Amino acid sequence: MATEATGTTRAAGGAGAPVSDGNGRTPAPGTPHEIARVRVPTRSARGELRAIKVVWKRELIRFSRDRLRILTSLMQPFLFLFVLGSGLSSLVSASTHGVSFRTFIYPGVLCMAVMFTAMFSAASIVWDREFGFLREMMVAPVRRSSIVLGKCCGGATVAAFQGVIVLAIAGLVHVPYSLGLLAELFALMVLLAFSITAFGMMAAARITQMQSFMAIMQMAIMPMFFISGAMFSVVHLERWLAILNRIDPLTYAVDPMRRAIFAHLHVSAATRHALAPGVTWWGWHVPSLLEAAVVALLGLVMLTVAIFEFGRAE
């Protein structure tokens, strides 16, 4: 009875999406009326989209179940923002032109919240492998790329959600709630979340042990955070640090965020120039849009590598 039901389904599926099936499954030539069985098309764009969606949804379900994780991953950004930010503010007040140090490091903290959540999301694929669930996804009749993409989207969504919480407290550090600004910050956050998850997925394709994965991620993320200029201005840096700073991909996420925030603050041009000067390449000011493109491009490259790696693995 059940098989019969599926038989009809197969017919329905075959009739429903024959166009998107790139394999041209038509009856054998010469026997147009002898279609023995109609089955779900081998591959349809709809099927792949559904696979991306289901993997994405699973990430969300698992994240929503893990309240502790939501709380703990907020801990670090809040520590940086309020403890470190407040503690250092008197020390650095001379050079911040009256702008609160907390406001200054806010974009960096925003990035940090996103990065850590995205990293943990990527780590979940290492767990999935360990607990076998990865296998269930790998043997499904869908592209591996759909699974990797779904994971990345899931990680990005979860991280963006975490970012939104930090975004919500913008007022506490004197960042105005302007719709344009919030939209811009949010877009940059999503972009960063996606790229970091892709980075994590790329690493997870090769690193199969949780301990090593976490160690490697920490090793990559912490220097990235400190070098990016999340805590300092990118002008007048020592030469070696300036070079590292321009290489660090996170620089190109923190900088446009900070510039967007300072564009909405009522401060003098001199202050803006001192605190949010923008990244330069050999003296040329890199526009925000290009910086965002750098982050997006890196994310796409890493996603491609991750897809390739997971596809290759037997």
Added chain:
Amino acid sequence: MNDTATTAASPAAETAPACAVSVKGLVKRYDQVEAVRGIDFEVASGEIFGFLGPNGAGKSTTINMLCTLVRPSDGSARVAGHDVVGERDEVRRNIGLVFQDTTLDGYLSAEQNLRLHAELYGVPRELVAERMRQVMEMVGLWERRDSWVNTFSGGMKRRLEIARGLLHSPRVLFLDEPTVGLDPQTRSSIWRYIRELKAREDITIFLTTHYMDEAEYCDRIAIMDQGRIIVLDTPEALKAEVGKDRVQIETDDDQAAIAVLRERFGIEATVAEGAVTFGVADGGQFVPRLFDDWDPAHPAIRSVSVARPSLDDVFMSHTGTTIRDAESTSTDRMRNVARMMAR
């Protein structure tokens, strides 16, 4: 990854295949080691087909090749009419898998796990609910559908995996050691589901096991050792091939009874396990004859037992070793393989 290879589907494969699985010269080589050394066999539609052999015999490697997880080094295999290399997705769509290790998401409920599977396999939405209820009821987990899988026992998880493997109405269900690590009661209930399943659905079941007693439930079994299929037939035929049933009689005077057996029946008997023991072609027919020809003057027979040859005897007669002995040596062999691969 080679997802684009599915275009090679031939129209001939569209007709319902008589064989659910057909394998020709299948080989899997890992560096210098051959895990599977060229095997050929066919599984008919609707059959329960078992792979029996010690750990490390190549059973799991074969299953992994058949379900497209491992690419064969040589030879070819078709599952549900589709080539496992060229038509990977078609194969995947038509098979259900239950692995040795669990592949459930413990942080999701039983129902969520199944729903996720249904979506990955593209089971049409309007059928999901009904089908889900059906498979969960079959394995007796419908009441627990909202519980987190992490709260399930090992046996429940295995049952849920079987239910999930059936959700998309596969043509072939692969069960890799479906009862390993389970208590006897759960083992027998898993087998009850498997037999029920065969009666209810039009499905072929392909399983591996290293339990001799479980292999008896299969329609046909292939005994595998060191990457080769040693013998393939129905359990009855395999046992008949070994030939003799084992008859044991308890008597008042064993030595006198042995003498009578030699003179009257031409049978060489020995004393084993405290009873006069001998082998005859058909124990069931022999026993009445024994009593007909047994004089009251002969030593009295107090009890008779007839044992059919077991698959243990079959394995032994083909390999000269018991499955347990083979297991320990092949584990060593696999360890060496692993060591080599790690280099």
